Amino acid sequence: MGETQKFDAIVVGAGPAGTTASYVLARAGLEVLLLERGSYPGSKNVFGGILYTPILNRLIPNFWEEAPVERHMKGLKIYLISEQNAVSVGVESQNHNRPPYNNSFTVSRPKFDNWYAQKATQAGAMLITDTVIDDLLWDGQRVVGVKARGEEGNVYADVVIAADGVNSFLAEKAGLRKKFKPRQVALGMKEIIELPREVIEERFQLSGNEGIEIKYIAGDATKGIWGGGNIYTNLDTLSVVLWLSVEPFAVQQQKVAELMERFKEHPFVRNYIKDGKTIEYQAHLAPEGGYDFTPRYYTNGLLVAGDAARFLNASIHYEGTNFAMASGEAAAKAVIEAKKKGDFSGKSLSYYQKLLNESFVMKDLKRYRKLNHFAEKNPEFFDGYFDAITQMAVDYFAVNELPKRQQEFRMIKNFRANLHNYYASDKAIVARMSGFKRTISRICPFARFIWKCLKGGLAFI
Numbered sequence: 478m479g480e481t482q483k484f485d486a487i488v489v490g491a492g493p494a495g496t497t498a499s500y501v502l503a504r505a506g507l508e509v510l511l512l513e514r515g516s517y518p519g520s521k522n523v524f525g526g527i528l529y530t531p532i533l534n535r536l537i538p539n540f541w542e543e544a545p546v547e548r549h550m551k552g553l554k555i556y557l558i559s560e561q562n563a564v565s566v567g568v569e570s571q572n573h574n575r576p577p578y579n580n581s582f583t584v585s586r587p588k589f590d591n592w593y594a595q596k597a598t599q600a601g602a603m604l605i606t607d608t609v610i611d612d613l614l615w616d617g618q619r620v621v622g623v624k625a626r627g628e629e630g631n632v633y634a635d636v637v638i639a640a641d642g643v644n645s646f647l648a649e650k651a652g653l654r655k656k657f658k659p660r661q662v663a664l665g666m667k668e669i670i671e672l673p674r675e676v677i678e679e680r681f682q683l684s685g686n687e688g689i690e691i692k693y694i695a696g697d698a699t700k701g702i703w704g705g706g707n708i709y710t711n712l713d714t715l716s717v718v719l720w721l722s723v724e725p726f727a728v729q730q731q732k733v734a735e736l737m738e739r740f741k742e743h744p745f746v747r748n749y750i751k752d753g754k755t756i757e758y759q760a761h762l763a764p765e766g767g768y769d770f771t772p773r774y775y776t777n778g779l780l781v782a783g784d785a786a787r788f789l790n791a792s793i794h795y796e797g798t799n800f801a802m803a804s805g806e807a808a809a810k811a812v813i814e815a816k817k818k819g820d821f822s823g824k825s826l827s828y829y830q831k832l833l834n835e836s837f838v839m840k841d842l843k844r845y846r847k848l849n850h851f852a853e854k855n856p857e858f859f860d861g862y863f864d865a866i867t868q869m870a871v872d873y874f875a876v877n878e879l880p881k882r883q884q885e886f887r888m889i890k891n892f893r894a895n896l897h898n899y900y901a902s903d904k905a906i907v908a909r910m911s912g913f914k915r916t917i918s919r920i921c922p923f924a925r926f927i928w929k930c931l932k933g934g935l936a937f938i
């Protein structure tokens with residue numbers, strides 16, 4: 478590529494955010510260059526399992542007819558587990574078996590990202606792979622291009638969209654974010670487990686291309702660390718994921734591989750994956766902390782989208798791909814408007830912020846902004862409380878010779894005793910509480926539980 482060649486826009490990173498931006502820009506007739514460090518789009522990309530597709534279906538209607546999707550999600554089952562007990566709730570709908578399939582499909586990222594990037598090139602974008610972008614090019618206070626490692630060298634454009642994922646060095650180099658701290662990221666580990674298609678369908682009660690997600694919220698799945706586990710059904714594999722908030726995980730000094738093995742061996746997990754053969758191990762970071770850790774995401778000549786801007790809602794609705802596509806589309810729209818005005822200043826590009834504020838991206842990030850803080854400050858919620866709650870459910874359904882009323886009193890008595898024992902224990906989580914909190918918790922564990930549930934409800938709902 479010649480030193481003098483200049484594009485309307487350069488997009489760095491062919492994940493869901495970057496490819497969406499490239500597709501929208503190319504379709505609007507702009508000259509767009511999509512640069513990807515992998516040997517093909519998706520070759521380096523890791524995620525759990527479900528691609529969320531309301532934006533994609535609007536951009537490419539009925540995309541599932543040609544895209545390499547695995548299964549559509551007919552529902553999910555959520556587990557709270559302790560060592561001995563489990564409480565679960567399932568949500569399914571026949572409507573999810575019809576287009577648009579609740580906008581949720583399991584995919585293999587190497588296959589899907591590659592297909593999606595081809596749609597962008599068919600729309601007119603130029604894609605160059607095997608190209609690592611090391612830096613931004615500046616003209617005074619304005620970004621005017623990127624510096625690629627190797628033969629591509631310097632490439633120029635009116636505007637750059639950094640969609641280079643959670644580690645985004647470009648956002649850091651532009652001074653839009655600081656180096657992140659452990660509490661601002663989660664570590665996700667994934668194993669792909671091979672099983673015959675008919676075994677998966679029988680085990681998870683699926684017909685045809687139906688799929689299901691099994692979700693484990695913290696508790697004994699993560700040994701009380703804020704995080705969770707998932708099993709996703711693909712056509713002839715399962716994706717097993719364990720993710721952990723890095724800071725509490727580091728504090729507890731657990732070994733990642735041991736926690737993953739422990740999760741897979743858990744009595745409420747192992748039957749789903751038994752006789753399967755692990756064919757791939759992967760690990761990746763994900764942004765945490767949502768709204769309050771979101772950096773500034775535009776400046777003169779530069780926009781930041783997707784995980785690079787930390788647009789991920791680390792709640793029970795873990796829709797990173799949805800946020801990535803929504804922000805990629807918004808970034809492209811802001812560039813199209815800037816192009817019309819011939820003004821790529823930060824002020825002109827602030828239209829991006831307006832679009833994001835109006836969309837679910839900022840609204841949801843804002844809504845769940847307290848969740849991580851809550852999880853960090855209330856570790857007992859995912860440890861001792863899980864034990865007490867699951868035991869209470871088991872006690873409620875216990876079969877014996879007691880009259881049910883008496884059994885219910887016993888259940889409540891046991892519940893209070895379990896809370897009391899937890900706060901009186903020498904578990905590391907309890908030991909980290911201040912002396913005052915521990916004393917209050919011992920005197921009045923039930924009141925503390927109610928108070929925490931109210932606070933938790935506000936953070937979650």
Ligand SMILES: Cc1cc2nc3c(=O)[nH]c(=O)nc-3n(C[C@H](O)[C@H](O)[C@H](O)COP(=O)(O)OP(=O)(O)OC[C@H]3O[C@@H](n4cnc5c(N)ncnc54)[C@H](O)[C@@H]3O)c2cc1C
Pocket residue numbers: 489490491492493494495512513514515518519521522523524525526527528529608609610611640641642643664665666667718720761762763782783784785789795796797798799801
């Ligand atoms: C373990 C785990 C499980 C997850 N599960 C789910 C899930 O089930 N559903 C969901 O919706 N979300 C999930 N997420 C989150 C989701 O993966 C991300 O939110 C989403 O991929 C963000 O898309 P993106 O395009 O912003 O970034 P990415 O998908 O990370 O893409 C960034 C791209 O930029 C490229 N790149 C990076 N640096 C450079 C560079 N310097 N030069 C050139 N190219 C570069 C990368 O190779 C990559 O192709 C999960 C995340 C993790 C870690």
